[in-house]
Amino acid sequence: MTAVHHIPAQPADFPFAPDSLALVVIDMQRDFLLPGGFGESLGNDVALLRAVIDPLAALLAAARAAGIPVIHTREGHLPDLSDCPPAKLLRGNPSHRIGDAGRFGRILIRGEYGHDIIDELAPAEGEFVIDKPGKGAFYATELSDVLVRNGIRHLLITGVTTEVCVHTTVREANDRGYECLVVSDCVGSYFPEFQRAGLAMIAAQGGIFGWVADSAAVRGALESAFSPIPAQ
Ligand code: TIU
Numbered sequence: 512m513t514a515v516h517h518i519p520a521q522p523a524d525f526p527f528a529p530d531s532l533a534l535v536v537i538d539m540q541r542d543f544l545l546p547g548g549f550g551e552s553l554g555n556d557v558a559l560l561r562a563v564i565d566p567l568a569a570l571l572a573a574a575r576a577a578g579i580p581v582i583h584t585r586e587g588h589l590p591d592l593s594d595c596p597p598a599k600l601l602r603g604n605p606s607h608r609i610g611d612a613g614r615f616g617r618i619l620i621r622g623e624y625g626h627d628i629i630d631e632l633a634p635a636e637g638e639f640v641i642d643k644p645g646k647g648a649f650y651a652t653e654l655s656d657v658l659v660r661n662g663i664r665h666l667l668i669t670g671v672t673t674e675v676c677v678h679t680t681v682r683e684a685n686d687r688g689y690e691c692l693v694v695s696d697c698v699g700s701y702f703p704e705f706q707r708a709g710l711a712m713i714a715a716q717g718g719i720f721g722w723v724a725d726s727a728a729v730r731g732a733l734e735s736a737f738s739p740i741p742a743q
Contacts (some may be wrong), residue, residue, distance in 0.1 A: 518692060518732040520724035521714040525664055525692045527665040529736045532575040533658070536567065536583045537648065537670025537698075539632045542625040544671070547614030549625070552607040555701035560671050563699035566726045567669050570697055571632060573730045577737035580661055581638050582639040584648045584675060587619045587626045594644040594651070647679035649687065658689070665690045667729060668721075669697035673709040681713065685720040692722040694729055 513531075517524040542548035543560060550557050574581055588595040592610050600609055607613050615625025620641055634640050643652045657663075668681055668691050677698050681691045693713050700706040714723045 516732060516736040518722075518724050519728045520692055520722040522718045522722070523725065525665075525690070527690070527692075527736075529577075529579070531662055531664040532667065533582055533661070533663045533665070534557040534571065534578040534667045535669065535680070536571065536581065536628075536632060537650070537668065537680055538584055538586045538672075539563075539567070539628050539670050540585055540587075540626060541615050541629055542587075542613075543617055544629050545615065545625070547625075547648050549605075549607070549609070549613070549618045550701065552613065552618060553603065554605070554606045557616065557701075559703070560699040560702050563669075563671065563697055564629070565739075567694075567697040568631055570667075570694060570726045570730060572670065573733050574667070575635065577733045579733075579737075580639065580643060580663060581634070582584040582654070583628055583632075583634045584641045584652075584670070584676075585626060585628065585655075586643055586646070587621045588644055590617070590620055590622070598697075608648055645679070646676045647681070648676070649683040655687065664688075666692070668693045671699045671703075673698045673700040674702070674705040678709055678712075689708075690722075691720070692724055692729070695723050695725045697726050 513528040515526050517526050527734050543550040607618050609619045611618050615639050616623030641654050648654050655708050666689050695710050710723050713721045
């Protein structure tokens with residue numbers, strides 16, 4: 512039987528088996544993180560999300576060194592928008608709507624430059640990239656199959672934004688029986704108050720749908736669980 516390891520976390524230590532752990536990186540796309548993309552078209556200051564990049568790059572490197580599976584997601588739609596519900600397309604008053612021409616190609620459209628992941632966190636060969644039309648990573652995607660096929664039960668969740676795609680994905684995962692630890696400095700929001708409240712909601716009520724820890728705690732646990740970390 513695989514030994515159980517722990518990450519110091521809120522509201523309590525996060526138990527995991529090394530062979531069932533994966534790192535999930537949600538929607539670290541140019542459309543959300545660069546000026547001129549979808550995030551800014553919604554009226555947001557994208558600079559607030561960029562604080563996530565350095566700690567997440569370090570965690571990604573640690574996950575790769577430990578050899579745990581890495582799963583990236585990208586929010587976006589088919590060029591004909593047939594997978595974009597009218598409610599999502601027409602809601603609000605953005606300067607550019609999904610599918611409009613933007614600085615990095617058509618906004619939030621698969622295959623466009625802006626839809627892809629930022630250079631700093633580009634997926635490595637063999638890592639999973641899940642394209643999702645919704646906010647949650649399970650809805651209308653192959654994520655469940657990837658997790659089952661690879662025996663993954665424990666998820667380290669990172670990416671953007673904390674209160675939208677991260678929360679939706681954690682709630683979806685929790686309902687399906689996955690144990691989720693959200694890495695506090697590797698998730699970001701355009702709204703500091705949502706960042707605080709979003710993280711607090713996860714760990715409140717005894718960890719109502721997950722655990723929260725910072726990346727230093729996670730990296731420390733990876734180093735001891737996977738020691739000696741194989742040379743790259
Ligand atoms: N607008 C916002 O906060 N988020 C999104 O639209 N998508 C994700 O969170 N990825």
